[in-house]
Amino acid sequence: MLLLRKKSVSSGCPKTGKSSGHVQKGRWLIWIFPLTGFVALIWFLVRVLPKPSRATYPCQRVAFPLASGFIIWLLGLAGSVSAFRKAKRYRAQARFVLCTVFIAVSVGCVWLALSSTEEKATLAAVQTPNAPIGIAQGVYPGRVVWIHDPNATDWNGYSSSEHWYDDNHTDQAVVDKMVSRAIRGLAGESSDAMAWDAIFRNFNRSRGKADVGYTAGEKIAIKINNTMCYNANTNTFEQRSGNKNRIDNSPQMTVSLLGQLVNVAGVDQADITIGDPGRIMPNFYYNIVHPKFPNVCYMASHGGLGRTQSTFSIVEFHWSTSAAYGKRQDYIPRSFAEADYMINFAILKSHDSGGITVCGKNHYGSLLRNPDRTLRGQRYDYYDMHSSLPVNRRGMGHYRALVDLMGHPELGGKTVLYLIDGLFAGQNWDSRPVKWNMAPFYGDWPSSLFVSQDPVAIDSVCYDFLRTEWNDYPYYDGADDYLHEAALADNPPSGTFYNPKKDRIGLASLGAHEHWNNSWFKQYSRNLGTGDGIELTSPVPADFNSDGLVDSEDLMTLTSQWLQSSEQLSADIAPASSGDGIVDMEDFALFASYWTR
Numbered sequence: 387m388l389l390l391r392k393k394s395v396s397s398g399c400p401k402t403g404k405s406s407g408h409v410q411k412g413r414w415l416i417w418i419f420p421l422t423g424f425v426a427l428i429w430f431l432v433r434v435l436p437k438p439s440r441a442t443y444p445c446q447r448v449a450f451p452l453a454s455g456f457i458i459w460l461l462g463l464a465g466s467v468s469a470f471r472k473a474k475r476y477r478a479q480a481r482f483v484l485c486t487v488f489i490a491v492s493v494g495c496v497w498l499a500l501s502s503t504e505e506k507a508t509l510a511a512v513q514t515p516n517a518p519i520g521i522a523q524g525v526y527p528g529r530v531v532w533i534h535d536p537n538a539t540d541w542n543g544y545s546s547s548e549h550w551y552d553d554n555h556t557d558q559a560v561v562d563k564m565v566s567r568a569i570r571g572l573a574g575e576s577s578d579a580m581a582w583d584a585i586f587r588n589f590n591r592s593r594g595k596a597d598v599g600y601t602a603g604e605k606i607a608i609k610i611n612n613t614m615c616y617n618a619n620t621n622t623f624e625q626r627s628g629n630k631n632r633i634d635n636s637p638q639m640t641v642s643l644l645g646q647l648v649n650v651a652g653v654d655q656a657d658i659t660i661g662d663p664g665r666i667m668p669n670f671y672y673n674i675v676h677p678k679f680p681n682v683c684y685m686a687s688h689g690g691l692g693r694t695q696s697t698f699s700i701v702e703f704h705w706s707t708s709a710a711y712g713k714r715q716d717y718i719p720r721s722f723a724e725a726d727y728m729i730n731f732a733i734l735k736s737h738d739s740g741g742i743t744v745c746g747k748n749h750y751g752s753l754l755r756n757p758d759r760t761l762r763g764q765r766y767d768y769y770d771m772h773s774s775l776p777v778n779r780r781g782m783g784h785y786r787a788l789v790d791l792m793g794h795p796e797l798g799g800k801t802v803l804y805l806i807d808g809l810f811a812g813q814n815w816d817s818r819p820v821k822w823n824m825a826p827f828y829g830d831w832p833s834s835l836f837v838s839q840d841p842v843a844i845d846s847v848c849y850d851f852l853r854t855e856w857n858d859y860p861y862y863d864g865a866d867d868y869l870h871e872a873a874l875a876d877n878p879p880s881g882t883f884y885n886p887k888k889d890r891i892g893l894a895s896l897g898a899h900e901h902w903n904n905s906w907f908k909q910y911s912r913n914l915g916t917g918d919g920i921e922l923t924s925p926v927p928a929d930f931n932s933d934g935l936v937d938s939e940d941l942m943t944l945t946s947q948w949l950q951s952s953e954q955l956s957a958d959i960a961p962a963s964s965g966d967g968i969v970d971m972e973d974f975a976l977f978a979s980y981w982t983r
Contacts, residue, residue: 522898525585600651667684786867
């Protein structure tokens with residue numbers, strides 16, 4: 387019996403009797419996960435409990451999923467064992483119904499633990515970092531400027547009786563400086579005027595024009611995003627009461643942009659059109675912006691009360707997919723077709739159909755479609771742009787309607803500048819404003835602005851931000867497929883011949899796409915010096931000439947403005963970034979902290 391018992395547990399070879407060692411060698415592997423999870427949990431608790439802000443450190447962001455997965459696994463195991471013991475007890479008592487129930491509970495605990503940890507692993511999957519594709523665009527190719535200033539916003543949130551767009555919740559002076567810093571940082575110039583000239587010159591050269599800046603009389607159209615004005619009152623232009631605390635473009639950010647164009651770049655107000663062709667121009671927005679710029683054309687789906695109704699041009703828009711054959715013809719809105727330049731002024735949010743909504747998807751409102759619902763069958767006979775979104779077409783390597791919009795010569799083809807208003811970011815298409823937890827926001831509004839001349843790069847950067855902050859819609863399989871297609875538009879993975887003008891000339895690469903190295907350092911290939919993709923910059927306040935250094939040239943600027951009083955002084959950077967109206971010792975102290983950075 388003893389011999390038989392020994393043989394029954396032997397792991398040796400049945401022919402030679404020698405131990406194979408496989409069981410002994412592999413037995414310890416079952417403890418890898420619980421030991422790793424346990425160590426991660428102890429490490430997280432020891433480091434974070436004394437100082438909660440350490441939870442944002444890169445090492446803790448790695449440890450937390452392992453620790454939480456270990457806890458879930460441990461609870462699932464304990465629940466399963468407990469339920470199984472109860473099932474055995476009820477079986478011994480011949481209470482078979484309860485026995486079956488607790489067996490199901492036991493299995494369910496295991497399944498829940500495994501599915502939860504599996505889901506976390508899937509959501510934590512990292513895109514391949516720093517592998518750029520496409521051809522970068524801009525004065526500094528692939529450059530995206532990110533300005534973050536928490537002093538820009540002060541609002542209690544969605545449940546507040548006051549509104550996010552009220553002047554007392556967005557500091558206009560801070561936003562003005564954010565836009566100024568972004569424009570100078572994008573062009574690498576020491577003044578706003580020089581920056582605008584460099585931006586226009588670079589864009590005109592890229593279109594095969596002469597090396598010229600903006601010329602008086604040229605028209606500029608600004609496409610904003612007024613999605614939350616759907617079903618609004620088209621007579622009074624009053625937004626639905628339930629939508630008033632859901633974000634669209636900030637009127638304060640618009641005032642800053644228009645101020646730059648009119649007062650710095652030299653564009654006449656009458657040569658600027660701003661609006662969303664398929665939405666109204668709401669009162670809350672118009673009543674703040676219009677008094678400051680009364681001669682700008684405020685374009686909307688319905689005219690009256692100072693608004694100009696959007697109309698069709700004769701410029702056709704074509705979709706590069708057979709699914710659009712036989713559909714009603716699309717046309718570019720007249721104000722866009724007649725403009726010499728466009729500015730794509732988007733907002734920062736995720737989307738339950740598209741994954742994200744930034745500059746690319748802002749173009750879903752760039753086509754004017756017949757708003758007359760009485761024309762039976764015609765309004766809904768257009769090609770359905772949403773059919774190519776990742777919610778309907780999962781995975782990579784598919785035709786994406788966004789690429790046609792981004793590349794049409796009368797839309798993306800004439801866009802001189804891309805901006806993303808991230809003062810209050812929205813979660814989902816209905817723009818529910820939610821405070822952000824990732825660094826450096828830490829439970830506050832993102833209070834950010836993104837600016838670029840590369841439409842693919844700026845959306846790529848914002849995709850990384852949105853994907854880090856929210857583990858839902860940006861994780862759609864295919865959410866960034868349109869960026870791959872756009873970056874490689876001349877030879878896209880889908881094999882589509884993108885030709886929205888239908889002139890037999892396919893689109894070239896629309897810009898550079900890649901993912902950052904991680905959410906802590908937020909570095910791309912040009913930041914690391916490893917490739918020709920994206921460069922994400924965030925100019926410091928003390929870099930007055932935007933050359934990337936705080937040095938003697940910036941010190942000369944501070945010296946020249948010493949003890950001067952004005953709201954427009956570049957060296958007035960303290961105590962807050964908007965300054966206090968005078969260049970003094972507070973500004974010098976902050977400047978000194980940035981010295982040689």
